[in-house]
Amino acid sequence: MQSALKMLLEVDEHTAAVLDGQSRIANWLYNHLLEEANTLREKFRSTQDPEAAKVLYTKRGLRNRIPMLKKEYPFLRTVYSSVLKNAALRLSSAIQEYQKGRHGGRAKRVNWPKFRSWKRKWFSLQYDEPWKGFRLDGRTLVLSLGMAMDEATGKRKQVHVSTRLAEPLPDWFDSDKVRQLRIVKEGRLFYAVFTVERPVPSRRPVGRVIALDPNHKNLGYGVGTDGVATEILNPWFLKILDRRIDEVKSLRDRCQRKSVRAVREDGTEAWLPSRRWRKLNVRLEELWRVRREQTKVYLRTVANRLYREYDAVFVGDYAPHGGGISRGMRRAMNNQSLIGRFKETLAWVATRSGKVYGEWDEDGSTRTCHACHYKVPEGIPPEVREWTCPECGSRHLRDENAAMNGLAQVLKKVEVPCSGRLGGRVAVWTRRAWRFDGLGIAEMPGIVGGRVGDHAAGRQEIK
Ligand SMILES: [Zn+2]
Known part of the structure; x- marks a missing residue:
């Protein structure tokens, strides 16, 4: 069986900014590929072009677009390859879930994927192979980013950042059993989520x-x-928290949800919530x-x-x-x-x-x-x-x-x-x-x- 081990990370300001940057780029890639996918979908609908279907509906079709995109958008190279790869795989699997829903392959239908707002949800960084792109040195977790030019040698080299686990790893943690790592951000806090393979213990006879x-x-x-x-x-803390949640929620709901008028790029109008509403939210x-x-x-x-x-x-x-x-x-x-x-x-x-x-x-x-x-x-x-x-x-x-x-x-x-x-x-x-x-x-x-x-x-x- 696999279990997830979520560890709080100590991250300094500079590293936090670097990780935010990596997440933004992964999010950008996701949206960019979705844009391509939307175009391909239109194309496939009108021409039934099998090449379009191959990119759109296979597991790795979108991922295989990455090398080309790296040439066109060099900033993608500053992100570790498996993080980029997973942004593409995530989109492909969302498309596949949509397809399954349409063809009765799953109980509930899901919508075609939407553009992701990085501000609303931090795009997690996924390192999906054991110890590839990350390593532990005691409690120091070193993450690989992409490549950067080394000023001294003129050669391109791998860039890393260091973070630290806020707590020691549990006794049962076995580095040979680690399958993958995900970096997530909740509020202002960063976490490392390790996926660890664990043997299922045999059942003991029931006593008490x-x-x-x-x-x-x-x-x-x-x-x-x-x-x-x-x-x-x-x-006891649930009562206190629930009371606090009620207070803040009623303050927020008293603010206008639609207070600022904005104009979208295509000229249509939208109403944005007030600053106070957003702050309370x-x-x-x-x-x-x-x-x-x-x-x-x-x-x-x-x-x-x-x-x-x-x-x-x-x-x-x-x-x-x-x-x-x-x-x-x-x-x-x-x-x-x-x-x-x-x-x-x-x-x-x-x-x-x-x-x-x-x-x-x-x-x-x-x-x-x-x-x-x-x-x-x-x-x-x-x-x-x-x-x-x-x-x-x-x-x-x-x-x-x-x-x-x-x-x-x-x-x-x-x-x-x-x-x-x-x-x-x-x-x-x-x-x-x-x-x-x-x-x-x-x-x-x-x-x-x-x-x-x-x-x-x-x-x-x-x-
Ligand atoms: Zn009785």
């Missing part, structure tokens, strides 16, 4: 299992075969980027911690209830996609570490008493956090009861070597809560009915 019930209040509430109940809290995009980045770290940290303690993690196949649109709808949708991403992260960590990921059927799990299986006919309203089973009198924590039903369901299906002694029954001995502090997870005593348990040991023992 946890079933998680995802919901709005927290990321999830889990009960494990070890008798530990874990509440995974949503991170940049800030908003930066906030969204930070949100994506921080939630990624959060989800990855939680997933790693879960698989350190458990061999199998099963998550309820959360389906939103009720069709009405409520005020908290947007937030809830955000959380839903958070849970979606959490599931993807879990599946990814499981594959990487040879562990098991799965889902369980959540239908009716909240309103069913895990002790006597009585189903509360009218269901349990969302605001009710604790309830008593009218049939057997058991007192339930809403989320814990749902997770216990999940675990019982999972244990029926999955063969767990040591679950025999549980006799299919699940019990909770102790409760804890996980709070993500931006770096790691702080484990705290579980909170029951709004009260923190008095045990200082980090876990709340249940008598």
Whole structure:
């Protein structure tokens, strides 16, 4: 399997300008080839010229145009060959996706490629062969650019720039397994994305299992075969960020989107957003980027911690209830996609570490008493956090009861070597809560009915 390793780069001002320049030229090449492609497409439509089709519709047709273009536009030589090549390949594959969509080769139709605006999206620099055009010297990452004339010798020579990885490489990083490198820029930050081949570890037998019930209040509430109940809290920074995003967005939307009149080269008119709108929009995009980045770290940290303690993690196949649109709808949708991403992260960590990921059927799990299986006919309203089973009198924590039903369901299906002694029954001995502090997870005593348990040991023992 291949995985991507994304490392933040320390880049000085000069190097940043050089990398921007490389990206601009790659972007220029993409647009230039697209212009050619548009002409060829017209030509092919009217003449059915097979030569036009060959350039346009084959994998390498556009790439083979590069040597000619280099003669015509010498500045292309200042960019490393595989970066240029990939700009052409990217366009060809976009055209091929369009063709596939037209001929039913893919489920969704895609549009014919559009011109790319470098200002809107930085064109990534792709080095698609192992260690060709880049090398690592400790934490120093050296990138090859194109050729330049050497004043002293009068010969052309390869130019390089140096950047530095902001953090050390992880232990598992093996330079023999590196397949390619992509340099990307997000906001003002540069990243190196290595594609690394990693062996898939063989699956170990399942020992400890946890079933998680995802919901709005927290990321999830889990009960494990070890008798530990874990509440995974949503991170505090999401609330702050979301509030900030709302503020900036409402400021931006109060500005005029169409305030400056501009005239295009062809004489038609266009309206551009005001300067303030654009400024706020940049800030908003930066906030969204930070949100994506921080939630990624959060989800990855939680997933790693879960698989350190458990061999199998099963998550309820959360389906939103009720069709009405409520005020908290947007937030809830955000959380839903958070849970979606959490599931993807879990599946990814499981594959990487040879562990098991799965889902369980959540239908009716909240309103069913895990002790006597009585189903509360009218269901349990969302605001009710604790309830008593009218049939057997058991007192339930809403989320814990749902997770216990999940675990019982999972244990029926999955063969767990040591679950025999549980006799299919699940019990909770102790409760804890996980709070993500931006770096790691702080484990705290579980909170029951709004009260923190008095045990200082980090876990709340249940008598
Ligand atoms: Zn009951």
